Amino acid sequence: MKTEGKRNLLRQPDEIRLMTGSAQTEQETAPDAAAFRAGDVTVEFAEADGSLAVFVQAQNTPVRELVLTWKAMFGGAGEVLGDTWERGYGDLEWKKEADHIGMPWYFFRHEAGKCLAFGVKVRPSAMCWWEKDGADVKLHLDVRCGTYGVKLGGRKLEAARVVMASYVLEEADTPVEVFEACRAFCSEMCDDPDCRDTVIYGGNNWYYAYGKSSAREILGDSAYLAEMTEGIENRPFMVMDDGWQIDHSDSYNGGPWRVGNADYGDMGELAAQMRAKNVRPGIWFRPLYDHSADIPAEWRLERNAEVFDISVPEVLEHIAQDIRQLGDWGYELIKHDFSTYDIFGCWGFEMGTRLTNGSWRFHDHTKTTAELIVRFYEVIHEAAKREDRQDVLILGCNCIGHLGAGLMQGNRTGDDTSGVEWERTRKMGINTLAFRMLQQGTFYGADADCVGITEHIDWNKNRQWMEVLAESGTPFFVSVKPGFLNESQKEELKEAYRKASQPHPAAVPLDWMETKTPEKWQTYAGRREYNF
Template sequence: MLRRNFIKLSATGFATVIYSRLTFAAHIGSSLINHPDEAWAQVGGEWLKLVGKGAAVFTYQDIKIEIKTRGIAQSVYVQSPVTELQAIRFKWKYQTAKYSKILGDHWERTYGDLAWKAPQATTKNPWYVLLHDDKQTACFGVKTGANAICWWEVKPDSMELTMDTHSGGVGVKLGQRTLHAADIVTSLSKLNETPYSALTNFCKVMCSKPVLPKQPVYGINDWYVVYGKNSYQTIKDQTTAMAELVTDTNNRPFSVIDDGWQQADDFSIVNDKFKDMHKMADEIKSHGMRPGLWTRPLIARKDDSKTLLAPKIAGRSQEDELILDPTIPENIARVKRNISLYKQWGYHMVKHDYSTWDIFGRWGMQMKDSFTVPGWKFQDQTKTNAEIINTLYGAIRDAAEDMYIIGCNTLSHLSAGVFELNRIGDDTSGKEWARTKKMGVNTLGFRLPQNNTFYAADGDCVGLTKDVPWDKNKQWMQLLAESGSPLFISAELDFLGAEQKAAIKQAFTNAAKIQPNGEPLDWLTNQFPEKWKLNDREVNFNWD
């Protein structure tokens, strides 16, 4: 253990001498992380142990992994010219058993299940993991924008990092190129620093160049009122009514049109309920709001050539739902054309959805053993799934130009530094409070450190309807409006009385201005935090 420390953990906490060494290393810009004790490669479903060639190189037949120090990060480079590589794994040997609490992340959105938990050896912690001993917090992660999908496992006698390099459901064919898989970073909390502050600062380490909105984002979204049964008239009515509650004309809110405007499976053609999307955008602007639009970039048309389609796999493509293969340049060009079209129509924000489901055929909560069904492949097998996703996201970003982009069902760590906003949790509800509590409160409580460090972190809407208790929704709206995160409201107009309108008006006023991130004060013990620090005051909520 003394021969090679990763970040040395002891039974009583972090040793002072190690702490001093690490903070000094960070000051001079050196890496906080030492080289792994073991390296493995997954080929054909089997894990093969690599041979160390010095401290920074591991090999097995044609597979070569090299680790290079870059500032405070350790960059991982992989070569595998012949072998179809599925993943690589590093292992650092040291004791973690005395650390009672850990916190991981999710692949894409959260699903109401984030919490500080006891370490479990088989748990995959996507992208990063925090270890806490009631005194200090150690953070382990990879930088955003990686070319492999990464997770950490905390075992009693080791830390392990896996970098998945699948292409579709098979190993990637790298050929003669070298894959820059990921940059490993670590951080150690300062003395007396809270775990929340430690994670917020670590997010800044993982994402050094976030792309953020110029002003706080807030407004309305129609989904949780009509659930797709929208029209030109419903959008006009909601925008007109809600615009009367806006107080800040220097930062105008958005009116986002969700699913239901398009012609069947073609997101470049408007249906008869809307007729003219350019006119719709102008209508929204006439009421002092900024128009936004929902889209699904990888859905295919029924008349598309089969050569453009991704393979049908269990759980994803049904007979009535065809998916474009994102490795085909023609499909990426279509995605870019559609995004550019929305800008031509006059929209200021585009919300794109379903891409993770469309690529893998699984939601993040279903990615337990693997990301997708094994055995299938895209037309181009030379790129990892992470690279394929990065290409898609990059195309959307380029085509959007100065429009804001909000990702939904997008991989969080690959969205950071690319999109201004990200939907950080699964759907809230305009029908039941229990779902909003689970998907909204939990999500905001454990992902708010990503707000304005990765992107503007959207905890999803307040579904203001008669089906959800007002006393609960009022609190949820207050939390969103005062937490520094985006606020979107879906309001049933005939439910809005004087009290509701006054609360919305105040929420819009708060959400329109720059505020410090809220902090959940009881998140170490409460999966649905009730005690919050908002604008330097403590606020207590009752979610039950």
Template sequence: MYSRITFANPAGDQLINDPDEVWAIADGDWIKLSGKGNTFSDKDISVEIKSRGNARGIYIQSPNAELRGIRMVWKYQTQKYSKVLGDHWERSYGDLGWKTPDANTKNPWYAMLYHEKQTAGFGVKTGCNTICWWGVKPDAIELTLDTHSGGEGVKLGNRTLHAADIITTMSSPGENAFATTTRFCKMMCEKPRLPKQPIYGINDWYFAYGNNSQKFINEFTKAMAEFAVSGNKPWSVIDDGWEQVDDFAKHNDKFEDMAKMAGEIKGLGMRPGIWTRPLIARLDTVKNRLAPTIKGRDDAKTPILDPSVPENIEQIKHNISLYRQWGYEMVKHDFSSYDIFGRWGMQMTTEFTQPGWHFADQSKTNAEIILNMYKAIREAAGSMYLIGCNTLSHLSAGLFELNRIGDDTSGKEWERTRKMGVNTMGFRMTQNNTFYAADGDCVGVTKDVDWNKTKQWLQLVAQSGSPLFVSADPSFLGAEQKAAIKQAFAEAAKPQPTGEPLDWLETNQPAKWKLNGQIVTFDWS
């Protein structure tokens, strides 16, 4: 199948052939476009495919129709492949894994096909201008490029949309599925933006859950500073709870001075970080700057800024710049995918959002609007590190140093950490240091979670070569917990190879890992 769908160019890279069919959807049902080779059209909708180095660029024109999507079909038999691995739109939700091919499954961004030590990869390069997914059917491979603007079709006018760049690969002899997928991630993201040193430190969320204050953060940072490693300072990230309800440029009464807070963290030997929610609007925001009301969001209680409005982008940039002026060196920005679509990634099944609404600027696709906001945050951040949380993974790569790859773990229940944390570490470690530093979320060290489970989760994250953030309740820390955190910080502070799940083809919660050259088996039950 793969040899027919691709051909080798002189550089040895794989290029996908022109599709057998191209379909488009605007106001009604899907329509088949006429043509063959690299150009397909119907009325005023046209799709052209051009070679771009090791990729195939997709260019779309639709000057009159409100275009909702393009679908490309390659007619090939795929039955020889017994397992398929897809990604997620944003964070994962405990549901990633190598699965039996299902014609109805949407595989976001890329799809890896595996059978008997052979792995094939089909994807789009990061930073694309549409939201893309792959379908693997018994007699075809399909790529859908979603061009919605909000819940309606985009109005491209007379411009040509460079929708995406398709890229493919095939495993080399002796290369296992993990190595092939990791290499493919490097191909999809040619210029990741990575931290200069490994990231480790603390975050207060999983034992404070927003019940923090300046005094609280000061005491927490001081208690954890004893575990710092010389030559690579740890981070102290202030999570939700510092801000005024509707204004992320102002602190609430629990905090005295945010610039002073950053200075206090530095004085204790750590690097300060801060959490924000960029699309929250002040309650007095004029209506024409607000996003349309959609089902799934409580817009009356928590109004949302329309990210297609230039004034809102400037407000977001102002807040990010303000944190830099205060002295913070890392910003964790959260909730933007939910705030835009009114849905979490796990709810984006048949549609990304409620139909029937659009942004103020309907001439841009959702991906373009989101990417523009991410680039603005990047510009305003300057040299500060950025952690994307609830951000679209493929649009985060190359812009943010870190990205939260899974839904929330927990400082209250082990089952949530096992479901969300272990799964995302197992199936998104191929993105670590290829897309960004892949943050599997915090290790909550509290009395509410069995320490025997927590210390295994701590070991996995600390030895995986990915960022480590610990949410440790100081009142719970005995000699054993302190020794384990000290060791974990020492490991996480130094460069390590990315951990490899050795049993990921058989289970969605890998227990057998290769960590820093050693085989480690965990008991997640």
């Protein structure tokens, strides 16, 4: 890729469509039009620092969505790669030329000699998705509060900052050049990632225990991880996953989060014992799901009475106190999970362009869904900062990465791998690693999930997954029951941990434009070819 070959494609949209609580208004704009008015709603544009800020202001009219159209952005044949709302589900891929809708946050179009990129800066105040319509490009800015139009009350909302670029590729026009262009654009969208110089690696007990564990077993996991990483100065995290909370059962995995159950005992003492084993304690929790009877009714989400409403200030303070409690116990990494599902009532692959089902809104009608989610992530990020010792690291899971970039050191960027079924790991893990590698170090540490080592999965398959993951530069977690591996397998695991404990440049999936599950990789250690 020619470093001098980047060209800014940004210009004012050719058409604007506004959808409010009661009407739909369309207007074709002049190329230099800086504003559009319909009733008491004003849409304005301002160019700065290579981006186009989109502002919406309304006094009384509830605003639902803006659709901006740029005409004739393409020429010739090409292929398209879009992002997803939250995690990947084994469905990320370059698609042959066709019209595509519902591409959240950003997308790329590769055509002969160049890569075109369209996106919005991270942490916008709208849920943003792109539509490719022939040669035209449309950006949908969903500013609803739940399923209702937001009531701005005269407030001027910066909905998003749009960025567009064309990257000139060298004559070879290789998949590596396209990859580099896409990563460069991710850096354009996020100029403040909070993951610099952060290496996240270690163990997680989920994929062999699946919630059936105890303090005794966690300490056994910690001792085993310490043995596998003996001599490594950068000590690993041992992350205690779901199952420690007092109300845990086969049918419930929510809070409260202020005390462990009888199998775990004193959670602060457990963290100290883990640290004595020479590992860094980590812990999982689900911040928005709590059926406790003492939770006030006004804290509950209209859509689901067991879920917190993140627009309520007292709810955010409650979550901040949870984070501070986990940190005070001594846990150095906190993995927060399920929040996208809890807010929207569906998984990312189910959200489509409607995002959620039913008719509901947050308690605060004056904020957009995107604004509220960003604030939720900000509260977690702020609560993890420590005055008396090193900040607690935040690892998101089932989070909206584009809204959380800069507010978490790591993010689980794909759906679960498996300790039972290799095909699930192949589908979810490898696809995620390849296609969300664009976000590694540019947004956060892009965690493609664990190597689940059990008797159910062929070691020869798992060791390949373990090697590419350890050499990828991304967060690296292994879920293995102590005593399961033989001596030669333990040596391979030790070597994987040694690699993962050090910072490395992002690995490149060399055949990512040909398949969903790349088998040809370029890592810091050289070229790798696998048989997944």
